[in-house]
């Protein structure tokens with residue numbers, strides 16, 4: 001049994017019915033999980049190479065085979081193991097194969113897959129061939145013709161044994177197939193992407209109508225379930241430590257932990273001197289005073305800034321800050337262990353996308369993660385991990401935060417990088433330059449909230465450039481710093497667009513920064529998209 005399974009078992013998840021998504025490396029696999037969760041159905045993503053034993057430990061109501069970059073007949077192409085097919089047959093688990101997943105069905109059940117004449121990519125009109133009654137199970141509620149998103153090279157030239165055709169396009173005769181006896185469906189198109197407007201209906205027909213999955217995945221149950229299971233796991237005398245940053249993930253995780261075991265949860269805030277204006281004080285107030293969390297703060301600003309002296313290279317800044325963070329966290333953790341006699345557990349705010357990243361099948365087009373949060377304690381600490389958010393997407397964490405009654409600014413706070421303002425003060429990081437940036441950044445955030453647009457933006461910040469410009473203030477000439485405002489919209493931070501900020505708001509922000517922040521006399525607005533730019537400047 002994998003480490004995760006053992007942990008899930010302790011958390012009592014094995015009994016919860018779930019849809020299992022077997023991932024063949026498609027860039028859309030996580031979207032399938034999103035769509036299923038949106039129906040309030042619990043689901044988990046597994047590698048397509050998952051062992052039958054691992055799946056057998058769960059109550060699987062249905063299996064979705066994702067798309068993938070391979071061709072089913074090419075050498076080294078991934079396939080579902082015979083053990084998993086046996087399990088599917090033994091338990092009569094319904095299966096939905098999407099794109100490569102459909103070709104996998106054909107591969108196993110003797111259909112004929114061959115390279116298409118040309119790659120089909122984009123919207124296509126699908127004609128339904130399903131008739132009445134059971135035949136319509138998957139397409140129920142859909143018109144006879146509907147638009148779906150295609151993205152494939154190979155296509156099916158003959159249906160596998162026992163299957164019938166239930167959808168076609170002008171280009172491809174078999175874009176939807178079904179076997180009502182074994183309850184297996186294959187779709188050449190992608191119902192999970194937003195470009196497939198009828199996609200949610202098809203997925204819901206499969207997940208809810210065919211698989212009869214319970215639609216009871218709600219956040220308050222989730223919190224209650226976690227609290228009960230963590231009490232069991234930690235026991236009546238166990239202690240847990242965890243870092244908090246003021247971000248939504250660590251705040252939600254800390255509030256849950258506090259509700260579960262009170263002051264036996266020890267939260268640690270490390271002030272690296274590169275936080276937002278008054279951030280440490282605000283986090284202390286919110287978490288300690290308002291939420292009653294047993295929180296200690298180590299103000300290590302001086303130590304961090306000392307180490308950053310003379311450093312201008314971004315990756316070097318990251319390394320220094322990451323390393324120092326671990327040292328200081330460990331020092332604090334050791335103090336707690338000394339005071340309490342022992343501490344066996346570490347709380348981490350890992351989210352489901354990180355879990356997906358670590359378990360998904362890596363095809364040739366696998367994405368490469370560029371940034372990691374500062375964290376990762378030395379294994380020598382031998383702490384057992386508690387990760388209450390590892391099954392949730394970011395918006396679900398926010399929903400949970402709201403259900404727990406956490407204040408709106410904390411729940412909707414934009415992500416903030418571990419190295420903080422150190423990678424937004426371009427060039428050398430000094431106390432003075434951090435302080436200039438803190439003031440400008442504070443004005444930007446205030447104005448976005450008061451204009452009511454903060455939640456429309458995924459991330460907003462100011463960058464202090466290592467450039468000076470000439471200006472005029474009153475009767476005098478100034479020669480001061482230039483700052484750039486960066487506001488982006490995105491869902492996953494892999495790509496991003498600059499936020500189309502209304503001019504009057506831009507004007508207000510620029511005026512306030514230039515008038516109120518000593519040391520900045522010019523403000524620019526960053527209009528770069530990612531790619532080719534990145535969100536952060538460093």
Ligand code: XMP
Pocket residue numbers: 318370371372373374415416417418419459493530533534535536537538
């Ligand atoms: P980029 O600049 O790569 O940023 O487009 C994407 C997201 O990652 C955040 N980011 C970081 N987060 N440590 C972090 O914890 C880092 O070193 C780091 N660098 C970038 C960035 O703020 C954005 O949300």
